[in-house]
Amino acid sequence: xxxxxxxxxxxxxxxxxxxETTLQIMSEVMIALLPATLFGIYLFGLExxxxxxxxxxxxxxxxALAERRLSGFWxxxxxxxxxxxxxxxxxSLPPTIGPGYAAAGAVCAILFGKILQGGLGRxxxxxxxxxxxxxxxxxxxxxTAYVSPVDGTTTATPLIADAFGAWExxxxxxxxxxxxxxxxxxxxxxxxxxxxxxIEWRIPVFFILATxxxxxxxxxxxxxHLFGGGLMLAAxxxxxxxxxxxxxxxxxxxxGIGCGIGTVLIRELGAYPEGVTYAILLMNACTPLxxxxxxxxxxxxx
Amino acid sequence: xxxxxxxxxxxxxxxxxxxxRTRSFDRGIDLPEHKHYTADKPTETLPCPETVVxxxxxxTGETVxxxxxxxxxxxxxxxxxDLEEKWSSPVHAGVSGVVTHIEPRPFGDGTEVPSVVIKAxxxxxxxxxxxxxxxxxxxxxxxxxxxxxxxxVGMAGAGFxxxxxxxxxTKIPTLIVNGAECEPFLTSDHRIMVERADAVIGGARIxxxxxxxxxxxxxIENNKPDAIELLTEKTRDxxxxxVVPVAVKYPQGYKKTLLRAITGKEPPLGGRSADVGCxxxxxxxxxxxxxxxxxxxxxxxxxxxxxxxxxxxxxxNYRVPIGTPLRHILEHVGVDLEALGGYKVVRGGxxxxxxxxxxxxxxxxxxxxxxxxxxGAIQPAYERINPCIRCSACVKHCPIGLYPNEIxxxxxxxxxxxxxxxxIDECCECAICSYVCPAYRPVTDLVMEGKAIxxxxxxxxx
Ligand code: SF4
Ligand code: SF4
Numbered sequence: 001x002x003x004x005x006x007x008x009x010x011x012x013x014x015x016x017x018x019x020e021t022t023l024q025i026m027s028e029v030m031i032a033l034l035p036a037t038l039f040g041i042y043l044f045g046l047e048x049x050x051x052x053x054x055x056x057x058x059x060x061x062x063x064a065l066a067e068r069r070l071s072g073f074w075x076x077x078x079x080x081x082x083x084x085x086x087x088x089x090x091x092s093l094p095p096t097i098g099p100g101y102a103a104a105g106a107v108c109a110i111l112f113g114k115i116l117q118g119g120l121g122r123x124x125x126x127x128x129x130x131x132x133x134x135x136x137x138x139x140x141x142x143x144t145a146y147v148s149p150v151d152g153t154t155t156a157t158p159l160i161a162d163a164f165g166a167w168e169x170x171x172x173x174x175x176x177x178x179x180x181x182x183x184x185x186x187x188x189x190x191x192x193x194x195x196x197x198x199i200e201w202r203i204p205v206f207f208i209l210a211t212x213x214x215x216x217x218x219x220x221x222x223x224x225h226l227f228g229g230g231l232m233l234a235a236x237x238x239x240x241x242x243x244x245x246x247x248x249x250x251x252x253x254x255x256g257i258g259c260g261i262g263t264v265l266i267r268e269l270g271a272y273p274e275g276v277t278y279a280i281l282l283m284n285a286c287t288p289l290x291x292x293x294x295x296x297x298x299x300x301x302x
Numbered sequence: 303x304x305x306x307x308x309x310x311x312x313x314x315x316x317x318x319x320x321x322x323r324t325r326s327f328d329r330g331i332d333l334p335e336h337k338h339y340t341a342d343k344p345t346e347t348l349p350c351p352e353t354v355v356x357x358x359x360x361x362t363g364e365t366v367x368x369x370x371x372x373x374x375x376x377x378x379x380x381x382x383x384d385l386e387e388k389w390s391s392p393v394h395a396g397v398s399g400v401v402t403h404i405e406p407r408p409f410g411d412g413t414e415v416p417s418v419v420i421k422a423x424x425x426x427x428x429x430x431x432x433x434x435x436x437x438x439x440x441x442x443x444x445x446x447x448x449x450x451x452x453x454x455v456g457m458a459g460a461g462f463x464x465x466x467x468x469x470x471x472t473k474i475p476t477l478i479v480n481g482a483e484c485e486p487f488l489t490s491d492h493r494i495m496v497e498r499a500d501a502v503i504g505g506a507r508i509x510x511x512x513x514x515x516x517x518x519x520x521x522i523e524n525n526k527p528d529a530i531e532l533l534t535e536k537t538r539d540x541x542x543x544x545v546v547p548v549a550v551k552y553p554q555g556y557k558k559t560l561l562r563a564i565t566g567k568e569p570p571l572g573g574r575s576a577d578v579g580c581x582x583x584x585x586x587x588x589x590x591x592x593x594x595x596x597x598x599x600x601x602x603x604x605x606x607x608x609x610x611x612x613x614x615x616x617x618x619n620y621r622v623p624i625g626t627p628l629r630h631i632l633e634h635v636g637v638d639l640e641a642l643g644g645y646k647v648v649r650g651g652x653x654x655x656x657x658x659x660x661x662x663x664x665x666x667x668x669x670x671x672x673x674x675x676x677x678g679a680i681q682p683a684y685e686r687i688n689p690c691i692r693c694s695a696c697v698k699h700c701p702i703g704l705y706p707n708e709i710x711x712x713x714x715x716x717x718x719x720x721x722x723x724x725x726i727d728e729c730c731e732c733a734i735c736s737y738v739c740p741a742y743r744p745v746t747d748l749v750m751e752g753k754a755i756x757x758x759x760x761x762x763x764x
Contacts, residue, residue: 006642007642007645007647007660007661008645008683009657009658009659010683010684012653012655014680015333015652015679016681021742022688022740079691081691243691247707296703299562299702300558300568
């Protein structure tokens with residue numbers, strides 16, 4: 001009889017579940033961001049590395065403290081989502097901001113963007129963007145002071161300084177935040193994530209299309225809109241965040257279009273060129289609506 | 303990795319196209335098959351168990367009353383439990399022997415079910431049944447009575463009484479015989495099709511007579527080419543039969559998905575397959591109907607696949623009396639019972655079966671297989687309910703097109719009634735949503751829990 005009490009009698013499935021854990025998925029997104037991150041560090045030097053390290057560490061620690069997961073390294077890392085939030089935030093910051101402010105932003109991102117909203121999966125807004133929005137409100141000057149990787153002088157982002165050509169903006173050898181500048185590297189990572197099924201193609205594709213169309217209607221420089229101001233980073237890695245984007249396919253299309261139109265509208269009509277952050281946050285707020293009203297039919301539903 | 307030449311690319315494209323052309327349903331998943339351990343193993347018998355424990359409820363419906371007493375001698379195939387009630391199904395002695403107990407015994411799922419315990423005689427004579435030569439002259443009511451009397455219930459997991467299932471008021475034009483057997487490891491239906499093709503076809507003709515069907519499809523997953531070939535050959539001169547290969551995909555063998563794959567129809571929400579003019583019956587059940595009606599043989603034994611990701615000396619398909627304790631079977635196929643700590647022993651398939659809590663649990667009419675799964679092959683128990691990360695994997699794969707993510711959250715929040723709007727009742731309990739969830743969230747458990755709560759509430763309000 002002894003062995004019987006040791007039989008495991010939990011419910012089906014009685015197979016090992018598909019071996020993709022949340023940690024693995026988050027790691028893959030971080031791997032996809034690695035080329036852009038390394039390029040940012042190469043462009044802006046150790047200053048950028050310090051910003052990235054500080055933001056990631058602060059994000060991971062904040063969440064671990066809040067959830068009391070402190071016994072060992074893997075406990076701290078948890079499902080990896082905090083580290084990803086920290087990394088995304090850091091990549092959207094100017095390298096000159098310094099590790100202190102970066103860490104403060106990361107704490108805000110996790111605290112206000114995630115924990116106070118109920119934790120992973122329950123947050124309405126993308127945590128990295130919440131952190132960024134808070135920093136924009138508190139330190140507007142520092143957030144928009146970009147250093148040129150070419151001569152080290154401080155300039156505004158290329159969106160308002162029309163001094164850069166489309167090619168330079170595309171390749172990323174222009175002032176900007178740490179990870180947002182090199183479009184090809186960001187796209188390589190995006191293709192990898194698409195191939196791995198980690199992001200939905202509809203959101204970035206319609207985000208980009210809507211940006212092009214709206215910018216053309218405004219008669220604005222399309223390439224600057226597209227390759228500058230962190231649009232690629234946001235379209236591929238932030239707008240596609242599962243937690244804060246719609247599940248239904250039609251919802252994803254509308255979400256992407258909304259982000260694109262919103263970005264150009266805010267940039268062209270707003271007071272300062274932070275279109276992407278606010279456009280996505282606004283669409284995040286609409287996500288529950290999309291999910292609620294754009295449901296596919298169940299089998300046999302008339 | 304194969305070198306990509308023009309030819310291999312072409313071959314792959316063709317294979318992909320072929321796959322698209324094969325009949326199937328939407329969504330669902332590919333599972334590792336694990337069928338080769340037993341697919342080619344002809345059905346064998348095992349030494350007779352010392353005792354059998356025959357539960358008096360192996361079906362959807364009322365528990366039957368014992369009609370024998372402790373001390374009685376019974377012979378195999380003798381009816382030992384019955385009830386007048388239509389929503390029930392009698393049970394029969396699996397072996398010849400003496401009734402030693404009539405009492406609740408562990409069913410394996412944590413509950414106890416009233417059971418008749420029979421101590422087997424030393425010498426088991428082969429039970430003989432007189433075939434009904436005149437079955438073709440039986441009328442519909444008589445056939446239904448014979449089917450009920452012989453204890454025929456759905457043998458693929460549901461245990462729904464067959465005499466209720468096929469007792470339809472209007473003519474049902476289409477019969478689908480379900481030979482999909484989509485769950486990994488299981489090959490008992492496969493063996494029935496290969497070894498007892500005539501019984502499958504005969505049983506199908508009987509059901510077709512009862513429901514008034516003029517066409518019978520036999521749906522078989524593409525991974526059983528020998529069964530497809532044999533049944534196609536055997537039905538060549540029967541124009542009312544067509545054998546339909548269907549895609550290998552889980553849960554192809556669920557009645558509504560198979561129905562969808564073969565006819566393109568979907569029963570309305572809350573409806574049954576009969577609402578779109580179809581009845582779906584599994585091949586083993588169909589063969590059992592043939593046995594009951596033509597051979598006059600009750601359902602007192604069945605074929606089970608014994609397999610799993612474990613060093614089993616003799617994995618295979620075994621014909622065993624209903625009521626045989628799992629312990630007896632595992633011992634005889636060479637499983638070391640002492641070494642099963644931390645293992646799962648599953649009665650049924652790996653996606654829908656029951657992991658039993660005791661090896662005394664019996665083989666029941668609906669037990670398709672017995673699987674021995676070592677700790678490394680199963681998922682560890684859920685320690686807590688992780689949050690949903692909204693990856694939408696469950697939504698993409700749910701064969702019924704539900705939103706398991708939202709349903710599970712509503713149940714978790716204690717408001718399962720809100721999930722009715724999301725058609726929680728339509729869930730077929732395929733366990734895909736748990737299987738694909740990267741957040742390691744017990745999605746299926748929550749959905750099933752919600753279903754159970756709502757069902758219980760409805761029962762109480764009645
Ligand atoms: S909700 Fe039900 S039918 Fe849908 S995947 Fe989960 S268990 Fe299967
Ligand atoms: S698979 Fe799990 S994490 Fe993904 S949406 Fe479904 S419940 Fe949420």
